[in-house]
Every structure is written in C-alpha cells, then in structure tokens.
Amino acid sequence: MADESTKASGGGILGHLPPLPRAALNNSVIGMEQAYRQRKGLPLLTDADIAALKAGEPMPWEAGGSGVIEAPAVSPTAQPVSAAPVSQAPPATTAAPPVAARTGISDEVAKLVAEGRKWSRSTVAAEQARRGRKGLTPFNDEEITALLGEPYTSTPAAAPTPAAAAATPTSPSSAGPAVRPAAPVQAAASAAASVSRTGEATRYVGTPAVGTSKAAAAGGVATVGPENSEVNQQRRRLVWCAVSAFLMAWFLAFFRFFLPRTLFEPATSFKIGYPADYGLGVDTKWQQKFRIWVDRTPDRLFVIYARCTHLGCTPDWKPSENKFKCPCHGSGYDSEGINFEGPAPRPMDRAHVEFAPDGQILVDVSKLYQWPKGQPSQFNEDGSFLPA
Numbered sequence: 001m002a003d004e005s006t007k008a009s010g011g012g013i014l015g016h017l018p019p020l021p022r023a024a025l026n027n028s029v030i031g032m033e034q035a036y037r038q039r040k041g042l043p044l045l046t047d048a049d050i051a052a053l054k055a056g057e058p059m060p061w062e063a064g065g066s067g068v069i070e071a072p073a074v075s076p077t078a079q080p081v082s083a084a085p086v087s088q089a090p091p092a093t094t095a096a097p098p099v100a101a102r103t104g105i106s107d108e109v110a111k112l113v114a115e116g117r118k119w120s121r122s123t124v125a126a127e128q129a130r131r132g133r134k135g136l137t138p139f140n141d142e143e144i145t146a147l148l149g150e151p152y153t154s155t156p157a158a159a160p161t162p163a164a165a166a167a168t169p170t171s172p173s174s175a176g177p178a179v180r181p182a183a184p185v186q187a188a189a190s191a192a193a194s195v196s197r198t199g200e201a202t203r204y205v206g207t208p209a210v211g212t213s214k215a216a217a218a219g220g221v222a223t224v225g226p227e228n229s230e231v232n233q234q235r236r237r238l239v240w241c242a243v244s245a246f247l248m249a250w251f252l253a254f255f256r257f258f259l260p261r262t263l264f265e266p267a268t269s270f271k272i273g274y275p276a277d278y279g280l281g282v283d284t285k286w287q288q289k290f291r292i293w294v295d296r297t298p299d300r301l302f303v304i305y306a307r308c309t310h311l312g313c314t315p316d317w318k319p320s321e322n323k324f325k326c327p328c329h330g331s332g333y334d335s336e337g338i339n340f341e342g343p344a345p346r347p348m349d350r351a352h353v354e355f356a357p358d359g360q361i362l363v364d365v366s367k368l369y370q371w372p373k374g375q376p377s378q379f380n381e382d383g384s385f386l387p388a
C-alpha cells in the first residue's frame with residue numbers, strides 16, 4: 001500500500017494534502033502540512049503552492065495548476081500561455097510577495113553592514129528565526145553573506161535557467177504538468193516563515209527553536225564545525241589531557257579514602273646497652289631517638305624522660321651550667337632533673353628501667369615515675385632506677 005506521504009501528482013509531492021477538487025485551506029492546515037514535510041524530509045510547499053492552496057486552486061504542478069505564482073483572485077486562465085516564470089511574475093498580479101525571490105541588500109542590512117559589526121552564523125540564524133516569529137522578511141543569501149562579511153556567490157539553483165523556464169508550462173492548455181523546481185534551503189525557510197507569519201495560530205508551526213542546527217539550516221546558514229587543523233587537534237588533546245588528569249586526581253582521592261589513617265609511633269620499650277657503657281653524669285645520646293637522658297650517679301643509674309613538666313617542651317642539657325634549661329618558658333632543672341627555677345611545677349619524670357635477660361638496660365617509657373608537688377616522691381620505687 002502506498003504511503004500517503006509519498007503520494008505524488010504531476011511531479012510534485014501531495015503529502016497529506018487532500019486531492020483535487022480541494023476546498024481552500026487555512027493557515028493552520030498548511031502549517032501542519034509543512035511541519036509534516038519537514039519531519040518526513042519531503043520538499044516543502046513553495047509560495048506558489050501555498051497561494052494556490054489558500055485560494056482553493058490546484059497547485060502549479062497539479063493537473064489544472066497554473067505553474068506560476070498568481071494572486072488567488074486571478075483565474076489561471078487569464079494568464080497567457082507564454083507567461084513569465086515564477087521569478088518574473090508581474091507584481092500587480094501576485095497575491096503575496098515571494099520572499100525567496102527577493103534579491104539585493106535592503107537598506108536595513110546595508111545600514112547594519114555599514115556599522116562594521118561582524119555577525120556570526122549563530123547570530124544570523126537567531127535573527128532569522130526571530131524574523132520568522134515576528135513576521136518580518138527574512139534575510140536573503142546576499143544579505144546573509146554581507147552580514148557575515150564573506151564574498152557573495154550566487155547559487156545556480158536560486159535562479160531558474162532559461163531552459164527550465166521554457167519547460168515550465170503556465171497554463172492548463174499546456175502539454176503537461178509543470179516540473180517543480182528543486183526547493184533550496186532558503187526557499188524552504190521562506191515558505192515556513194511565510195506560513196508562520198500569516199496567523200497567530202500558526203505562528204510557531206514549522207519554525208525550529210532558536211540556536212539549534214535546524215534554526216541555522218532554516219536561516220540558510222550551514223552548520224560548520226571547527227576546522228580539523230593541527231592547532232585544533234592540539235587543543236583537543238590538551239583538553240582531553242586536562243579532563244583525564246582531573247578524573248585521575250578524583251579517582252586517587254577516592255581510592256585514598258579506603259586506606260587507614262594511622263600513625264606509626266616508635267616502640268615504648270627498648271634496650272639502651274649495658275650499665276658499663278655510661279659514665280657519671282648525663283648522657284644525651286638517646287635524646288633524638290627515644291627522648292630520654294641516661295643519668296648516672298655514684299649509687300644509681302636512672303633514665304629521665306625529656307619532657308618539661310610545665311607545658312611539655314624538650315629541655316636542653318647545658319653541660320657548662322650542669323643543668324637542663326627549657327627553651328619555651330625558661331624552666332631550669334639540675335643534673336638529676338629536679339626543677340629549681342621557672343614555671344615548671346615538679347621534677348621531670350623518670351622512665352622504668354630493669355635488666356634484660358642478656359644484661360642490657362631495658363627502658364619502658366610507658367611507665368613513668370613522678371614527684372608531684374607536695375606529694376611523696378616515686379623516685380625511690382623499684383624500677384625507677386638501677387643500682388650502680
């Protein structure tokens with residue numbers, strides 16, 4: 001079964017239009033027909049077709065059609081057999097000005113061009129769509145190229161050739177139906193704009209959305225992508241590298257979320273050698289590694305935990321002064337860690353010490369002996385020192 005959209009008669013596409021004899025159609029029906037043809041990719045109705053449909057007359061390419069753009073009030077039989085082609089029809093007998101046939105640059109466009117402002121293709125397309133909505137005359141090819149600042153070259157399809165004109169019959173008495181010329185994009189856009197501006201009800205029918213590729217095509221502006229030059233390729237590579245780096249950074253941050261956040265602290269129990277390794281006085285060789293000083297007196301050996309009892313700074317051993325001096329607030333301790341000056345409230349703590357099975361000194365800083373202010377001292381308890 002033949003699809004209705006492909007119904008053809010006399011070289012033209014009938015589409016969803018009713019066959020002859022046909023009553024006069026209103027703008028709404030014509031607008032829906034144009035939209036249908038756009039969806040199906042069929043040739044759009046020309047100005048001559050629309051004028052004939054409004055007048056209830058056969059379209060130029062249909063049997064009984066005139067083959068020319070005529071005013072609906074004028075009978076096709078009134079036209080001479082050798083009537084001029086569409087673009088040369090006398091203005092006095094034309095019902096509506098054929099927008100697509102308008103050539104040259106209007107005063108308005110000439111003024112815009114004289115202002116020196118460079119128009120982009122998207123701007124032109126948006127202006128074309130706006131003009132279609134407002135019912136204004138759309139730009140023709142010459143005006144578009146002038147606005148774009150490009151040299152104008154007329155397309156052969158825009159003007160009918162003498163041969164085509166001669167082959168186009170203008171009267172029902174001609175031998176055959178008219179051969180419908182190919183509708184260029186500008187003519188299709190003009191037809192759609194013509195339909196859209198003829199009534200409020202069909203104002204937006206068949207007009208593509210502003211800023212879309214369809215709007216650009218309807219405005220006679222081809223959608224041209226960026227040139228595939230070496231510079232553009234490098235720019236694309238740069239953009240892709242930036243995007244990849246960004247995504248990789250996010251992935252690493254996401255992966256890090258699953259790793260534990262732990263602090264690896266040094267062991268609190270360790271060996272520091274044999275008692276014979278230490279002479280009388282203070283030995284600071286373990287200060288950096290274990291934060292302790294080994295202090296040996298004539299009768300005992302003990303380990304001072306190197307932390308100021310004021311606010312926790314690490315005091316310095318001053319051998320010339322035979323004392324510890326805290327750099328933070330000036331607390332002073334004697335060679336056994338007993339405070340005697342500054343804000344320190346008590347002597348420095350001492351770590352637990354004992355002999356390991358191998359005879360070395362085993363220190364455990366997790367167990368400290370203190371001498372709190374006004375309380376008994378723990379410095380004489382077992383484990384707070386080793387006998388010398």
Ligand code: FES
Pocket residue numbers: 308309310311312313326327328329330331342343344
């Ligand atoms: S922290 Fe040592 S004196 Fe304040």
